[in-house]
Amino acid sequence: MKAVILANGEFPSHPTPLNELLDAPLLVCCDGAIENLEKLAITPNALVGDLDSIKEHLKKKYQSILHHDPDQNTNDLTKAVKWCIGNRINDIVIVGATGKREDHTLGNIGLLSNYARMGANVKMLTDTGVFYPLLSSSTIGSYVGQQVSIFSPNNQTVITTKNLKYPIENKTLPEFWMGTLNESLGDKFEISFSPGPLIIYLKY
């Protein structure tokens, strides 16, 4: 089973996340984002969050799909991911998770590795590209010249790449962002690493 989660960042404008949302076999909406769906007359399958930010008439309208999770230690995106996993939905595409507060953007991107550790097969589609968490060495499909950034959330990870313009050879990244602005040399590239996680960004 696959779900698309609409987070409470900027509503997508690029066709890739937008089509993913429109074609979602199961759509999970973080509570603050419901007003965007209202405008498009789209009804999600589930509406998840602490429900603090939902107006009363919307709570009433959507009461049959409301899933209240008051946990103050997780954000609404994490609540939506937990709801999916609790319902045995492990293939998860996140849209609308960037583009407002930058600290939320960084947090939501960092959380991807938590979601992978929770067992989700997850990716985040933004208006510019896609983020994937990686828990183990991977070969990733690409195109020649595709822009690639590698993020190391904990800086312990020893990395070796193949088929990237600026190769990394058996090294850690001293700070999380120091693997940005690379480029694929072909229709795939390889990242070998341990112990992980890593988060990869591919520009569309």
Next chain:
Amino acid sequence: MKAVILANGEFPSHPTPLNELLDAPLLVCCDGAIENLEKLAITPNALVGDLDSIKEHLKKKYQSILHHDPDQNTNDLTKAVKWCIGNRINDIVIVGATGKREDHTLGNIGLLSNYARMGANVKMLTDTGVFYPLLSSSTIGSYVGQQVSIFSPNNQTVITTKNLKYPIENKTLPEFWMGTLNESLGDKFEISFSPGPLIIYLKY
């Protein structure tokens, strides 16, 4: 001497970065951002970058303030900061550095600690808040309820906070983003840490 650098992300729309730009005693423009200034009929004091992305007629128009830096290992924002420091300008405000490609946003925020290590007294103003790099323990002015996020670029930093809603007591952050979504309890808060750096975000 103080300079404002306009980076090549989304042009500011919030009054705080916009006023900083309009009132800049010295305005340094990263090359790709010059078209935004053209539209506003603002002439910067310096136009810095690899100049790959500037149209020929603009190169000609601005030739007296062009500073060509072809280094392929740094981005245009870093070239602009280096230009400032090379001209003995150490008070630097960066605007327009977020809001397009998210990997650029993460990279530009991470670079703040590099700029601090280079000797700059630097902050980044976005449309939602301000980012500061910290190299040593600090007391930071705030208001009650102000949203605060703490980023640890290298995860080695042992942190203790005072006057934040979710205190950190003599701990490292396991991943760079795990200090997000905190809140100030008063008109200031304290962060003691070693060895650093840290990057702090304050929502306006």
